[in-house]
Amino acid sequence: MNDRSCASFSGLAAIDAEGRGTASAPACSTRNVQTIAEVAAEFGVTQRALRFYEAKCLLAPRREGGVRIYDQGERWRLARIVKAKSLGFTLGEIHQMLSASPEDDGAAALGISRRQCCEQIELLELRKREIEAALAELRRTYSSFYVRLASSTG
Amino acid sequence: MNDRSCASFSGLAAIDAEGRGTASAPACSTRNVQTIAEVAAEFGVTQRALRFYEAKCLLAPRREGGVRIYDQGERWRLARIVKAKSLGFTLGEIHQMLSASPEDDGAAALGISRRQCCEQIELLELRKREIEAALAELRRTYSSFYVRLASSTG
DNA sequence: TTGCTCCTCACGTCACGTGAGGTGGC
């Protein structure tokens, strides 16, 4: 019931996905564009997030009667945004990346420098160490529950 | 020049620290209270953070002529706040902890349940895995710089 | 006419940072 990846008001096609929905709706592939709901579903982000990225000038879908239309290029940009976010970059940093290499070679390349890559590794390593310290402390706390239990019952 | 841990307008003493400043200013130990600047320095937090915790009802220093005065009890509460924050708890969760066990046995006990401890461990383990995945990806990207370099020069 | 999807404000959340402008006591 809910698997209509092709909306009624315009021809659409899923890209870079596993081809689901494409076979059952061949008319969609005539125009390689998607609405906000379809893009959100495909990339696992909210519609609010897509509007927010647009407000931050990370995306710029064109409009058809006030409705946002995402073409292949916009979805490539979004793929890079999602990728960079998963690597812990801020939207400000991502904006610079997209400006630095607007198209490059599709969705794969992020357009980060070696230095930027190195700094991000150091940042994440620091965060990881902080989390590991917290985990060690929490595990000590966790064991102490059993120590208390043993001393109160034994 | 900047090591006056004892301000001029009220008697103060450093507690739970390594006793620095206490020997050179014995008058301070007559009243076991501190100003916002001293508390901030001792706990390594900003004055803004202390005011923010107060606005969130996590702290409630008394006032002397409009100036915040932190006694031993308040500093114990702050110690628990700082500790809980380092373990990744939100201020909302910390507020509940402080309400659940207002005094308990000083700064050491956080007043978290076994279940809360367990859930926090799971949350941090998830975050850690996300960071590790990002790190792996970034390290792949980092090596690719050398692959490119080698193929362009060799 | 109803239901669905889209839209634009605009305030809320989280944990503070950062001025702006003013006060008090040495």
Next chain:
DNA sequence: TTGCTCCTCACGTCACGTGAGGTGGC
């Protein structure tokens, strides 16, 4: 008088979430 420390607004940051209220096309 100057310098220091304290104070209270109040807006800014980050990445959205969450209504509110309205539109368009089947």
